[in-house]
Amino acid sequence: MLTAIFSAMEAGFIYAIMALGVYLSFRILDFPDLTVDGSFVTGAAVAAVLIINGTNPFFASAAALGAGFIAGAVTGLLHTKGKINPLLSGILMMIALYSINLRIMGRSNVPLLQQETVMTIITEAWKKTGIDNVLNSVIAFSGFQPRTWAIFITMALLAVVVKLLLDLLLKTEIGLALRATGDNQPMVSSFSANTDWLIIFGLGLSNALVAFSGALVAQYGGFSDVGMGIGMIVIGLASVIIGEALFGTRSIVRATLAVIGGAIVYRIILALALRVQFLETGDVKLITAVIVMIALIVPNIAAMHKEKRRKKRKMEEQARGEHVAGAQTDYESI
Amino acid sequence: MLELKQITKVFNEGTVDEKVALQTINLTLAPGDFVTIIGSNGAGKSTMMNIISGRLFPDTGVVRINGKDVTAMKEHERARYIGRVFQDPLAGTAPHMTIEENLALAYNRTKRRTLKFGVTKQKRDFFRETLKTLHLGLENRLNAKVGMLSGGERQALSLLMATFTKPDLLLLDEHTAALDPARAALVTELTKEIVEKYQLTTLMVTHNMEQALRLGNRLIMMDRGQIIFEASGKEKQALTVERLLQEFQRIRGSQFASDRAVLG
Structure with a gap:
């Protein structure tokens, strides 16, 4: 049980970076961007292929970042310059990326099990620090001892760093314009910001x-697969x-x-659900x-119930009030 | 300051829905001019405003701002010279951002946006001082989301955002029409104050004749895509609502089409 939750959290931190990306398009830009299903795999494919060809895994991951930016920017171009509806721009790009991802990988699955990856490098370096012994002795009472804390802690730090950078970006002059573009696009143009480029940049x-x-998911799971992005946008939205x-x-x-919390909770729910026999x-x-x-x-139903209770209470109060008023009238008439 | 030369605009040309929105409009504003525009619905007032701001492009004709030909310039590029307030109080602000963030966004109208912080201590002090001039207490609510403000407050804020960077040209498109009478009076008063303070060259569309007479040094009446009447200086000061209606009847030989123009 604890093992399942531990690895769910590990994965949660890695997927949280994807969820922050979805947050940026879906909430900040108000753009439901389905490119995600394709660009997730593009990142995995680029990193995997570079790694099996001997590139440094850190550099390979950075290259994946760049590839994703291009994919998103193309979706932005389709929407802004091509005047294609947001959903359709994303769907077109998602489908196009499926073929592109196959081309990048050359086949549908690239295993990374024997390769040196970001995860193996971190784990190796971590062993020398001895932090595992300290942490394991702290949680010794639970009877649960993870193989390594390396991934858990570095990925948590990474997710938080990405979050902080995103927070900072959204406070800059460009960031304010980016947020306003999702909030009130005509208004942003009237304050001389080019909304087309902001959308392209934001989606990138x-x-x-x-x-x-x-x-990172490819290196964590030990493979890149052309189908690994299916439904990724829904996981991001979740x-x-x-x-x-x-x-x-x-x-x-x-x-x-x-969003980071949501990504982790989602992984934990999923891990627990999969433990159900059926x-x-x-x-x-x-x-x-x-x-x-x-x-x-659920939040809608909860709000509706709250509203109903509020109205009921009001009606009761009113009924009591009228009753009192009625009593007074009776009193006066006597 | 602003020059419109031979502007024409036709919508849906060659179809049954063809509508001539503007017919050879010529208009020149000197620096500091405050021109009010009246006219019934469909007279072409909004089309003219949109052509000046770059939201629409004319079929023929030239738009010049500060002597510079901006006819082909895109809306967001032209916005460097123009401050705008719209009819809908929701249109001029970003509801999910705070008052200071909205002001910071407007502050960058004339500047290139960078990766520097949008709201700095220095700017915040400046925003607070500027907000005080509205006398709405907004200076104490810098971190309130703009969506929480009332329509009147949002429109006053929009007006401030459009003007505190001293645009070459201020466009007001029926900016008090969606407010209740008390709020409309407040925003009208603020408009007067601000335009005087910054000596802004202003073009204001209104359905309210009384407002059109009270504000500005020039008045224009539009009908069916043309400027049919113009008055300025002393001549404008002497005008009354009745005179305007008579004038319209004399020129067009019909009752002023829009009830709203009379009642508004």
Whole structure:
């Protein structure tokens, strides 16, 4: 049980970077960008192919980031310069990327098991620090001892660093214009910002994060597969929506933290769901969809119930008030 | 300051829905001119504003700002010279951003946006001082989301955002029409104050004749895509609503089409 939750959290931090990318397009730019399903794999494919050809894994991951930026920017160009509807721009790019990803990999699956990756390098370097012994003795009471804390802690740090950089960016002059573009596009033009380029840049950045996350997932899982991006946008949305529902959205700083939290909670829910005897690995997408549905519907139902209770209380108060008034009238008439 | 030469615009040309929105419009504004524009619905007022701001492009004719030909310049490029307030109080601000963030966005109208912080301590002090001139207490709510403000407050903020960077040209498109009378009076008063303070060259569309008479040094009446009447200086000061209606009847030989123009 604890092992499952531990690795769910590990994966959660890596997928959180993808979720931050989805947050940027979906919430900040108000652009439901389906490119994500393709660009996630593009990141994985670029990193995997570079790694098996002997490139430094860190450099390979950075290259994945760049590839994702290009993919997102093309979606932005389709929408702004090509005047194609946002959803359709994303879908077209997603389908185009499927073939491009196959071309990059040369086959449908590239294993990385014997390769040196970011994960193996971190794990090796970590062993020398001896932090594992300290942490393991701290949690010794639980009877659970993970193989290594390296991935867990470095990926958590990485997700937080990405979050902080995103927070900072959104506070800059360009960042303000980016946010306003998603909030009130005509107004941004009237203050001399070029919304076309802001959308292209924003989608580029969003997909850069998604592809970077894809590169890390490939190295974490030990393979890149052409189908690994299917439904990724829904997982991203699940993380964003769960995070917002659980942790709030009062400010950008809060919202991005919520997205990381949402990504982890999603992984944990999924890990626990898969432990149910009846469910199989193939049910993952169904479970994801159901999680998103619940996350979307439950807050509405809760709000409706609250409103109903409020009205009922008011009506009762009013009824009591009238009763008292009635009593007074009776009194006066006597 | 602003020069419109031989501007024409036709929508849906060659179809049954063809509509001539503007017919050879000529208009020149000297620096410091405050021109009010009245006219019934469909007279071409908004089309003219949109052609000046670059949201629409004319079929023929030239738009010059500060002597510079901006006819082909895109909306966001032209915005360097132009401050705008729209009819809809929701149109001029970003609801999910705070008051200071909105002001910071407007502050960059004339500058290239960089990766420096949008709101700095220095700017915040400046915003606070500027907001005080509105007398709405917004200077104490710098971190409130603009979506939480009332329509009147949002329109006052929009007006401030459009003007505090001293644009070469200020376009007001029925900016008080969607407000209740008290709020409309407030925003009208603020408009007067601000335009005087910064000596802004201003073009204001309104449906309210009384407002059109009270504000500005020049008045233009438009109908069916043409400027049909113009008055300035003393001549404008002497005008009354009745005179305007008579004038319209004399020129067009019909009752002023829009009830709104009379009642508004």
